[in-house]
Amino acid sequence: MTSSARPHLNRRLAEFGTTIFAEMSALAVATGSINLGQGFPDTDGPQEIREAAVRALREGRGNQYPPGPGIPELRTAIAAHQLRRYGLDCDPDTEVLVTAGATEAIAASLLALVEPGDEVVALEPYYDSYAASIAMAGGTRVPVTLRPHEGSFRLDLDELRAAVTGRTRLLLINTPHNPTGTVLTRAELTAIAELAVERDLLVVTDEVYEHLVFGDAEHVPLASFPGMRERTVTIGSAGKTFSFTGWKVGWVTAVPELVSAVRAVKQFLTYVSAGPFQYAVAEALALPDSYFEEFRRSMLARRDILAKGLTEAGFTVFRPAGTYFITTDIRPLGEKDGFAFCRALPERAGVVAIPNAVFYDDREAGAPFVRFAFCKREEVLREAAERLRAL
Numbered sequence: 001m002t003s004s005a006r007p008h009l010n011r012r013l014a015e016f017g018t019t020i021f022a023e024m025s026a027l028a029v030a031t032g033s034i035n036l037g038q039g040f041p042d043t044d045g046p047q048e049i050r051e052a053a054v055r056a057l058r059e060g061r062g063n064q065y066p067p068g069p070g071i072p073e074l075r076t077a078i079a080a081h082q083l084r085r086y087g088l089d090c091d092p093d094t095e096v097l098v099t100a101g102a103t104e105a106i107a108a109s110l111l112a113l114v115e116p117g118d119e120v121v122a123l124e125p126y127y128d129s130y131a132a133s134i135a136m137a138g139g140t141r142v143p144v145t146l147r148p149h150e151g152s153f154r155l156d157l158d159e160l161r162a163a164v165t166g167r168t169r170l171l172l173i174n175t176p177h178n179p180t181g182t183v184l185t186r187a188e189l190t191a192i193a194e195l196a197v198e199r200d201l202l203v204v205t206d207e208v209y210e211h212l213v214f215g216d217a218e219h220v221p222l223a224s225f226p227g228m229r230e231r232t233v234t235i236g237s238a239g240k241t242f243s244f245t246g247w248k249v250g251w252v253t254a255v256p257e258l259v260s261a262v263r264a265v266k267q268f269l270t271y272v273s274a275g276p277f278q279y280a281v282a283e284a285l286a287l288p289d290s291y292f293e294e295f296r297r298s299m300l301a302r303r304d305i306l307a308k309g310l311t312e313a314g315f316t317v318f319r320p321a322g323t324y325f326i327t328t329d330i331r332p333l334g335e336k337d338g339f340a341f342c343r344a345l346p347e348r349a350g351v352v353a354i355p356n357a358v359f360y361d362d363r364e365a366g367a368p369f370v371r372f373a374f375c376k377r378e379e380v381l382r383e384a385a386e387r388l389r390a391l
């Protein structure tokens with residue numbers, strides 16, 4: 001569609017035109033730049049998992065509508081993963097729902113749980129689909145801004161508490177956090193959980209980067225805190241963990257009442273999806289710990305290559321404790337407007353990045369920050385670092 005279609009878009013969604021990712025990816029192609037904008041890996045996931053998908057296709061498994069909640073093999077594998085990793089016991093029949101990626105899980109959860117006029121408190125900067133999904137549900141988003149503090153972006157728990165009103169329906173949490181790379185600590189998660197219990201709030205928690213945490217950081221699911229199991233919808237995805245972002249296999253785990261609510265919406269969004277891939281993801285979730293360790297190790301090495309390059313180029317680098325993104329501050333380069341900087345960067349240095357301001361309601365707060373993705377081959381990151389040295 002051309003931009004002439006824009007005026008037809010309803011008022012709830014009028015502010016969500018085309019995303020910056022489309023503009024920046026087009027710029028990358030037009031200028032022959034290295035695209036560190038959009039967060040997808042340039043290497044596919046494990047060969048044996050691709051073969052598992054091929055086998056399923058050949059053997060006629062999943063080529064027709066799979067069951068609405070997801071194939072039993074995958075639901076069982078998701079439940080086993082939650083138990084093995086986190087000691088969270090889920091019934092694969094009533095407490096697991098397979099979705100078309102985490103994106104559908106987010107949309108279906110908000111459409112299911114939010115009444116028009118309800119307030120949804122979300123961490124800012126936020127993943128771009130949150131704002132649109134809250135709007136589709138007729139909710140009002142109430143951002144709580146993560147602010148730079150001693151080298152990372154932190155949540156101000158008093159601000160979070162103050163953001164909750166009588167109209168707040170749910171908290172929308174994301175840890176490890178895209179785009180800042182912040183991993184919420186046990187202490188922060190404890191405070192969030194206490195607030196949710198005290199104010200009787202539902203929590204939707206996007207944990208798609210659960211396997212990408214570095215160094216001392218530890219991913220602890222919010223659902224594992226006291227009083228949270230019955231009020232938390234946990235969202236996961238195979239896209240980020242197994243480097244198959246095109247397969248769009250995600251999931252929700254929660255108590256049966258919450259899963260049925262989300263399923264009621266999901267059935268009218270996509271009904272089902274990704275039949276043969278569901279079989280392959282069931283096998284992926286059962287990969288030995290060595291897969292997850294190696295994945296993390298290789299992403300850590302890439303983080304360090306890009307962080308070093310960005311530091312040497314003059315950026316202030318917020319070294320991420322999780323995810324595959326690095327947020328930088330461009331002010332040491334004499335710049336203050338991330339939009340202008342990112343629009344000029346392909347010409348200046350042959351690299352594409354994303355202005356964090358697109359993830360903020362408070363554009364001013366996000367203005368000096370720019371995000372680079374490091375889920376790319378090491379030689380690509382080294383070349384990007386070399387190019388950025390020209391700045």
Ligand SMILES: *Cc1c(COP(=O)(O)O)cnc(C)c1O
Nearest residue numbers: 101102103127178208237239250
């Ligand atoms: C990539 C991403 C998603 C979307 O995941 P899909 O499974 O590809 O739909 C959701 N949340 C965050 C924070 C992400 O970075």
